[in-house]
Amino acid sequence: MSNEAVLHTGTGEVIHDTHHDGHHDHHQSFISKYVFSQDHKMIAKQFLITGMVWAVLGGLMSVLFRLQLGYPDQSFPILETVLGKHWAPGGHISPEAYYALVTTHGTVLVFFVLTAGLSGTFANFLIPLQVGARDMASPFLNMLSYWFFFAASVVMLSSIFVQTGPFSGGWTAYPPLSALRDASPGSKTGMDLWLIAMALFVVSSLLGGLNYISTILNMRTKGMSMTRLPLTIWALFFTAILGVLSFPVLLSGFILLIFDRNFGTSFYLSDIFLTSTNKALPNEGGSAILYQHLFWFLGHPEVYIIILPSMGLVSEIMSTNARKPIFGYIAMVGSLFAIAVLAFLVWAHHMFVTGLNPFLGSVFVLLTLLIAVPSAIKVFNWLTTLWRGNIRFTPGMLFSIGFVSMFISGGLTGIWLGNSALDVHLHDTYFIIAHFHIVMGVASMFGMFAGIYHWYPKMYGRYMNNTLGYVHFWITIAGAYLIFWPMHYEGLAGMPRRYYDYSIWESFKQFIDLNRFISTVALIVFAAQFLFLFNFFYSIWKGRKLRTPNPWDSNTLEWTTPIHAGHGNWPGEIPEVHRWAYDYGKDGKDFIPQNVPVGADESQH
Amino acid sequence: MDMAVSNQQKSGRIHPHKFTLWVAMGSIVMMFAGLTSAYVVRRSQANWLEFSLPNIFIASTIVILFSSLTIHLALKSFKAREMQRYRTLIAITAFLGVLFAVLQFIGFTDLHKQGVQLFGQGSNPSASFLGIITGLHVLHVIGGVIALLVIFFGAFFSKTKIYSPTSLEIVATYWHFVDILWIYLFVFFTWIR
Ligand code: HEM
Numbered sequence: 001m002s003n004e005a006v007l008h009t010g011t012g013e014v015i016h017d018t019h020h021d022g023h024h025d026h027h028q029s030f031i032s033k034y035v036f037s038q039d040h041k042m043i044a045k046q047f048l049i050t051g052m053v054w055a056v057l058g059g060l061m062s063v064l065f066r067l068q069l070g071y072p073d074q075s076f077p078i079l080e081t082v083l084g085k086h087w088a089p090g091g092h093i094s095p096e097a098y099y100a101l102v103t104t105h106g107t108v109l110v111f112f113v114l115t116a117g118l119s120g121t122f123a124n125f126l127i128p129l130q131v132g133a134r135d136m137a138s139p140f141l142n143m144l145s146y147w148f149f150f151a152a153s154v155v156m157l158s159s160i161f162v163q164t165g166p167f168s169g170g171w172t173a174y175p176p177l178s179a180l181r182d183a184s185p186g187s188k189t190g191m192d193l194w195l196i197a198m199a200l201f202v203v204s205s206l207l208g209g210l211n212y213i214s215t216i217l218n219m220r221t222k223g224m225s226m227t228r229l230p231l232t233i234w235a236l237f238f239t240a241i242l243g244v245l246s247f248p249v250l251l252s253g254f255i256l257l258i259f260d261r262n263f264g265t266s267f268y269l270s271d272i273f274l275t276s277t278n279k280a281l282p283n284e285g286g287s288a289i290l291y292q293h294l295f296w297f298l299g300h301p302e303v304y305i306i307i308l309p310s311m312g313l314v315s316e317i318m319s320t321n322a323r324k325p326i327f328g329y330i331a332m333v334g335s336l337f338a339i340a341v342l343a344f345l346v347w348a349h350h351m352f353v354t355g356l357n358p359f360l361g362s363v364f365v366l367l368t369l370l371i372a373v374p375s376a377i378k379v380f381n382w383l384t385t386l387w388r389g390n391i392r393f394t395p396g397m398l399f400s401i402g403f404v405s406m407f408i409s410g411g412l413t414g415i416w417l418g419n420s421a422l423d424v425h426l427h428d429t430y431f432i433i434a435h436f437h438i439v440m441g442v443a444s445m446f447g448m449f450a451g452i453y454h455w456y457p458k459m460y461g462r463y464m465n466n467t468l469g470y471v472h473f474w475i476t477i478a479g480a481y482l483i484f485w486p487m488h489y490e491g492l493a494g495m496p497r498r499y500y501d502y503s504i505w506e507s508f509k510q511f512i513d514l515n516r517f518i519s520t521v522a523l524i525v526f527a528a529q530f531l532f533l534f535n536f537f538y539s540i541w542k543g544r545k546l547r548t549p550n551p552w553d554s555n556t557l558e559w560t561t562p563i564h565a566g567h568g569n570w571p572g573e574i575p576e577v578h579r580w581a582y583d584y585g586k587d588g589k590d591f592i593p594q595n596v597p598v599g600a601d602e603s604q605h
Numbered sequence: 606m607d608m609a610v611s612n613q614q615k616s617g618r619i620h621p622h623k624f625t626l627w628v629a630m631g632s633i634v635m636m637f638a639g640l641t642s643a644y645v646v647r648r649s650q651a652n653w654l655e656f657s658l659p660n661i662f663i664a665s666t667i668v669i670l671f672s673s674l675t676i677h678l679a680l681k682s683f684k685a686r687e688m689q690r691y692r693t694l695i696a697i698t699a700f701l702g703v704l705f706a707v708l709q710f711i712g713f714t715d716l717h718k719q720g721v722q723l724f725g726q727g728s729n730p731s732a733s734f735l736g737i738i739t740g741l742h743v744l745h746v747i748g749g750v751i752a753l754l755v756i757f758f759g760a761f762f763s764k765t766k767i768y769s770p771t772s773l774e775i776v777a778t779y780w781h782f783v784d785i786l787w788i789y790l791f792v793f794f795t796w797i798r
């Protein structure tokens with residue numbers, strides 16, 4: 001009871017919902033329950049649904065530009081109808097539209113879906129529930145975090161509708177394309193809106209991250225020592241630390257960029273010659289490389305911000321569904337820590353070809369390759385957890401196994417790229433696209449799917465449909481490999497990323513059919529995601545109802561709450577914790593939840 | 606309705622809001638570390654204007670140091686329930702915060718008069734960096750002044766008497782933090798050039 005958090009209103013009145021069985025909700029208005037909610041569980045759902053909207057939009061963008069890449073000669077009159085004469089004249093996506101689509105796809109998927117949609121959802125949902133707290137350290141800041149994200153979303157969305165189009169210089173927003181209004185149509189208003197949206201996004205991430213860290217460190221229930229935390233919480237903890245330390249640096253980079261754009265400074269711009277104005281710029285001595293340092297100092301930790309939550313979710317789901325303790329708990333925590341530290345020391349591997357001092361380059365090669373060690377430890381532990389497990393193949397479990405498969409495939413190509421000698425050839429080719437989509441995009445998306453299928457019963461008190469889940473899984477994993485595996489070959493053959501039309505290049509004509517194949521699969525995989533969307537929304541109202549609060553026979557605290565937990569999570573006192581989260585198959589018992597006291601006859605762990 | 610979560614804690618455990626502030630300060634440190642590293646990187650390249658800091662920055666340094674003292678005393682008087690003294694000290698602290706911002710601004714006007722242009726065509730990154738870094742710092746100071754005024758006037762409108770020094774402690778910690786941050790920046794700009 002010592003550090004039990006109690007909810008009270010501003011006037012000091014206590015609404016301790018001991019006797020309400022979690023049903024004090026109906027005292028709340030619609031607005032305070034669904035819109036400006038301060039309940040972490042509702043905020044989690046807001047992040048999730050907003051993230052899903054963005055995932056659909058971002059995915060649709062990729063389908064559109066894949067149409068261009070797969071069928072460069074074909075005209076799709078419907079595109080002219082939908083996108084208008086300006087962006088798709090004659091049913092062909094214009095080069096400006098193509099670059100705008102690629103850029104917005106990248107930005108949206110990296111930041112809005114896999115950062116806000118993933119961390120925002122599961123950190124909000126799981127941290128208070130799994131550490132045994134009634135809510136976040138500051139529910140109000142938490143609510144603000146969502147609304148800043150929402151504002152960022154609105155601004156980003158609006159940039160699609162301005163006359164000169166959204167920003168189109170790539171998700172990394174390198175100058176001069178991002179710094180010079182005259183560089184391209186998207187560099188005008190589109191870039192202003194991009195910067196505003198990203199600044200709002202950074203604020204949202206920081207508010208969220210602060211809260212996650214302080215909740216995990218300060219609000220744990222009695223008995224929940226750090227070493228008894230489920231791995232989900234450890235992963236979300238390191239994610240939040242990475243975000244809190246790296247996003248401010250990105251913001252500094254953006255501030256300098258804003259000054260270059262609007263107030264005539266020369267941080268990133270030099271006296272380059274512009275064909276559009278036929279003059280050289282008045283700026284002197286700026287360097288775009290400076291931006292790259294600032295960007296990648298965030299950018300690399302950012303990719304781990306995206307993958308770590310998935311690692312945590314997968315560890316938890318795997319142990320539960322293999323009915324075995326996670327293999328090497330401390331090694332799992334240690335490798336998360338090692339990854340988090342190394343994440344700050346490797347950013348220059350994105351800059352091997354910028355004229356980086358070769359000696360410095362070799363230091364970064366070494367540090368980059370070191371990341372393979374903790375990554376391999378994690379993979380080994382996941383596989384050993386599966387080994388001889390009593391596996392229950394739920395959709396959540398399948399996606400977790402899929403995650404490990406993707407992480408292995410993409411991690412291996414990371415080792416190729418981490419060698420600067422190989423990277424000189426592979427940099428900015430489709431090999432990079434293949435690498436990071438497999439290891440980050442798809443893997444992390446799989447972690448997110450796994451988490452949704454697994455915790456859906458806790459979120460909505462109903463199950464999602466399993467059959468649809470299986471179909472969704474198999475189409476998605478087969479499709480993902482069919483899309484991204486061939487891209488390695490294209491990259492090895494030197495096919496650069498971010499070109500508008502490869503069919504006019506003699507060297508890349510050989511890939512016309514392959515590109516068409518990739519585009520077709522992409523279309524199918526995109527369509528298959530509607531199975532998931534349908535399953536998700538249909539099950540909210542029509543899914544099979546939960547009859548037990550602990551459907552997966554799981555050990556963690558969230559399953560000790562009532563099926564429909566109110567704000568405050570536990571109707572009575574917060575349970576006390578007596579053991580770690582992974583007592584599966586111990587002493588002949590299938591599982592022993594964390595709140596069960598250690599019995600006299602129990603063997604030690 | 607505004608809902609807050611309070612913690613019935615074991616003695617010795619840090620208040621979650623205080624802890625949040627510490628993490629936030631770490632975050633702010635990273636932002637300035639990013640900017641000053643960028644400064645160092647850029648300085649080693651060609652076309653870097655050398656100029657000396659405006660003298661008035663010494664005055665502003667003294668002002669902000671002094672304000673740290675006054676807020677410390679304000680907190681002490683609050684805990685001793687010497688409310689009259691507390692109000693005076695808070696007023697002085699807020700005033701010193703604003704004075705600091707004004708002095709910084711005067712410093713920049715001085716630079717401008719000497720022909721060191723901060724922004725716009727013909728500006729040198731060396732001056733632009735100084736402008737942006739100190740400007741961001743001033744924004745953080747002003748944020749502190751606003752927070753101070755919010756808890757100060759908030760007390761007048763609250764129906765119940767407030768005895769808990771927590772929010773004041775949080776603002777005081779932040780205040781010392783922006784003070785130290787300025788000392789760092791001042792030393793950085795003096796020594797590194
Ligand atoms: C063994 C581990 C890994 C190594 C050694 C590694 C190495 C690299 C290197 C050297 C590059 C730069 C290639 C270039 O631009 O020329 C790169 C790109 C990238 N990596 Fe990895 N990587 C690893 C794992 C990961 C993971 C786990 C993620 C994400 C979760 C990730 C995400 C990315 C992204 C997003 C890019 C490309 C960014 C862009 O240019 O748009 N990588 N990787």
Ligand SMILES: [Cu+2]
Binds near residue numbers: 299300303346349350
């Ligand atoms: Cu990287």
